[in-house]
Amino acid sequence: MDGNRDSNSSRRNAYKIRRKYRKKRRNERLLIRACIVLPFLVVLVGSGVFAASSIITHASTIYVETQNIEMYQDGGEPQFKTVVTVDGDLEYVLDKETGYTVADFVADLEAGNALSITCAVGDTYIDSDGYLEGSYAIDTSLVADYEAKLMEEWRGNVNVEIVDGSLEVKNKTGYWEGDVFTSWDGAVVSKQWVKVQGESYYLNEEGHKLTNTEYQEGITIYTFDENGIVTGTENCIDPDLPMLALTFDDGIGSYTMELLEALEEYDVRATFFMQGSNIQESEAEVLQKMVELGCEIGNHSTNHPDLATLSAAEIEEEMETTDALIYKYAGVLPTVMRPPYGSTDDEAEAVINYPIINWNVDTEDWKTDNSSDVLDEILSEASDGDIILMHDVKSWSVEAAIEAIPILLEEGYQLVTVSEMAEAKGIDLEDGEVYYMFP
Numbered sequence: 001m002d003g004n005r006d007s008n009s010s011r012r013n014a015y016k017i018r019r020k021y022r023k024k025r026r027n028e029r030l031l032i033r034a035c036i037v038l039p040f041l042v043v044l045v046g047s048g049v050f051a052a053s054s055i056i057t058h059a060s061t062i063y064v065e066t067q068n069i070e071m072y073q074d075g076g077e078p079q080f081k082t083v084v085t086v087d088g089d090l091e092y093v094l095d096k097e098t099g100y101t102v103a104d105f106v107a108d109l110e111a112g113n114a115l116s117i118t119c120a121v122g123d124t125y126i127d128s129d130g131y132l133e134g135s136y137a138i139d140t141s142l143v144a145d146y147e148a149k150l151m152e153e154w155r156g157n158v159n160v161e162i163v164d165g166s167l168e169v170k171n172k173t174g175y176w177e178g179d180v181f182t183s184w185d186g187a188v189v190s191k192q193w194v195k196v197q198g199e200s201y202y203l204n205e206e207g208h209k210l211t212n213t214e215y216q217e218g219i220t221i222y223t224f225d226e227n228g229i230v231t232g233t234e235n236c237i238d239p240d241l242p243m244l245a246l247t248f249d250d251g252i253g254s255y256t257m258e259l260l261e262a263l264e265e266y267d268v269r270a271t272f273f274m275q276g277s278n279i280q281e282s283e284a285e286v287l288q289k290m291v292e293l294g295c296e297i298g299n300h301s302t303n304h305p306d307l308a309t310l311s312a313a314e315i316e317e318e319m320e321t322t323d324a325l326i327y328k329y330a331g332v333l334p335t336v337m338r339p340p341y342g343s344t345d346d347e348a349e350a351v352i353n354y355p356i357i358n359w360n361v362d363t364e365d366w367k368t369d370n371s372s373d374v375l376d377e378i379l380s381e382a383s384d385g386d387i388i389l390m391h392d393v394k395s396w397s398v399e400a401a402i403e404a405i406p407i408l409l410e411e412g413y414q415l416v417t418v419s420e421m422a423e424a425k426g427i428d429l430e431d432g433e434v435y436y437m438f439p
């Protein structure tokens with residue numbers, strides 16, 4: 001009679017667990033539920049009918065169901081979850097020596113000690129970051145020890161039925177809709193890369209993936225095929241050949257456009273550190289030309305003060321006013337800054353949120369009004385990794401630069417922007433850090 005009561009209470013217990021577990025289930029998984037619950041009911045009826053037979057009375061069935069889980073790629077290791085339900089006598093002793101019961105076995109299954117749960121794609125187990133998106137079968141099995149006991153000493157007293165779930169790995173950014181990539185919050189992804197099924201795609205300003213074209217980012221030129229897959233990359237700068245960064249301060253000047261036209265003619269780039277008080281609406285075209293040619297735009301304060309003498313708030317205002325003017329007319333923000341007179345202090349460096357670019361070659365164009373002096377200075381000083389200081393508000397300086405460009409190219413120099421040179425030399429520019437050259 002005790003055995004009967006135990007059996008009844010364990011059935012009630014099993015029901016309770018089952019009810020709890022049913023509540024959690026969702027409608028879309030009805031089919032799976034039907035598969036589990038039906039054989040379950042048959043066993044219940046069967047155990048009632050054959051209550052007299054000791055073997056059947058004590059035979060418990062444990063159902064282990066690994067839940068379907070969803071995660072985003074790069075989300076770390078998948079957190080597998082199992083639901084364990086029991087039909088049968090929880091108190092039944094499986095191992096007379098240790099007193100190990102069905103309930104103990106259930107506890108080990110719930111704790112995961114008795115289970116091995118894996119998820120594999122081919123021969124590769126999914127157990128670390130960086131999965132490919134997709135749906136993967138989860139393989140749930142008993143660890144060898146328990147498997148052996150079930151087949152031998154526990155045989156006829158307890159059965160285990162396993163239902164495997166699946167792992168759905170979703171792209172961490174979003175999903176395709178035609179050639180547009182939409183982020184999970186519904187926004188169209190633009191002007192950035194996305195990685196889908198191991199391939200990288202670039203979404204343009206309108207959110208369409210680039211196909212059959214080239215795209216340059218930093219010093220790298222990417223080539224895309226008709227499906228938008230990157231088929232090749234090439235550096236527009238050879239890191240093994242010498243290079244220079246020509247830099248021009250205090251503009252926009254009257255000669256800046258003339259200089260830009262020369263840069264375009266020779267297909268080279270320079271960096272312009274502009275002073276807010278010299279940026280007028282009428283010069284928007286000059287700024288746009290800089291962007292179009294791939295020149296780098298830098299902030300050179302608004303009123304050209306010595307930043308080391310200003311308060312943090314005053315420095316911020318000097319920077320922000322010029323940022324806003326550049327953004328208004330060029331549609332981009334500066335990527336670097338140069339302090340007037342190359343002067344900063346710790347306080348200034350702490351509030352400047354750009355890499356601070358000084359120079360190692362001063363052409364001293366402010367000491368002369370003769371272009372040949374400036375040209376001599378450039379040609380005698382130039383060496384690989386140099387940052388050369390000039391002013392595009394001075395006609396003789398622009399004249400010297402235009403004369404220097406073909407000579408420097410002839411000497412084998414690549415004429416690049418400050419950030420391109422840093423990247424080519426493997427230097428990560430950091431905000432608030434002062435740089436003089438990239439040897």
Ligand code: NI
Pocket residue numbers: 249250300304340341
């Ligand atoms: Ni200046």
